[in-house]
Amino acid sequence: MTQNKNPATRKELSPLALDLIAARFRALSEPMRLRLLNHLMDGERTVGQLVEASGSGQANVSKHLSVLREAGMVGTRKQGLMTVCYIADPIVNELCEMMCSRLREEMEGKAAALAFKPES
Amino acid sequence: MTQNKNPATRKELSPLALDLIAARFRALSEPMRLRLLNHLMDGERTVGQLVEASGSGQANVSKHLSVLREAGMVGTRKQGLMTVCYIADPIVNELCEMMCSRLREEMEGKAAALAFKPES
DNA sequence: GAACAAGATCACTATATCGCCACTTAACGA
């Protein structure tokens, strides 16, 4: 069910499409960016709050945020001196949720496999 | 709806979890790897077939495949001289499907915005 | 066993990116 045997119904993605999709996934491929998103899942945060919460430098956080913004995943809004950040695309939550639960399954599976009968 | 205002119900992910999740997304962050997966969505393929279909070198394809294998997304099976590859985790299809349709929405949105009344 | 074919691995170059420091820019208050 996970594979489509009929070549006529499957489309080969164009190089441009592949680049765009890869770019989106690349935005999610850094632990620090995931950490920022994880904090934003609690609600809006200023850059300063994210700097403090992430434990990284201000310049670094600012650059990671611009990557997320260019990927359309985070939005920002100026509020006086501060910049308020928020998750702009709900797909972020879905993707992370999926990946998380998938990893949990795998880990539990491996743990169970190690619990008894470590290879007959 | 996409954000959780209650801090008590949101969990902050551990650094280890962030690394694991980031690694999975990183496996999907290269156009060439997405191309390989895209071909595998039609069904099993040997390494040689993927080399031909992808238009890249054999060494390069082999390395990308090992990245995908380590990420648990692709499985392989020896069959004589050849190595048969297949998608081992159905999450790959879901993730790519989601990303694809999301991008389509965005592009169509932008196209529609450009069609008429380019800013009043 | 020798020749051969498929694929994995190694060595290398080029490029990209992370984290940090310093500096600049922008908005606010006195």
Next chain:
DNA sequence: TCGTTAAGTGGCGATATAGTGATCTTGTTC
């Protein structure tokens, strides 16, 4: 206008990774 603070930007060193050619390994065939 000046000083202060929040955040963006540029430069730098270190590391990581893509792609390529050469080599090694393994299984097949004669």
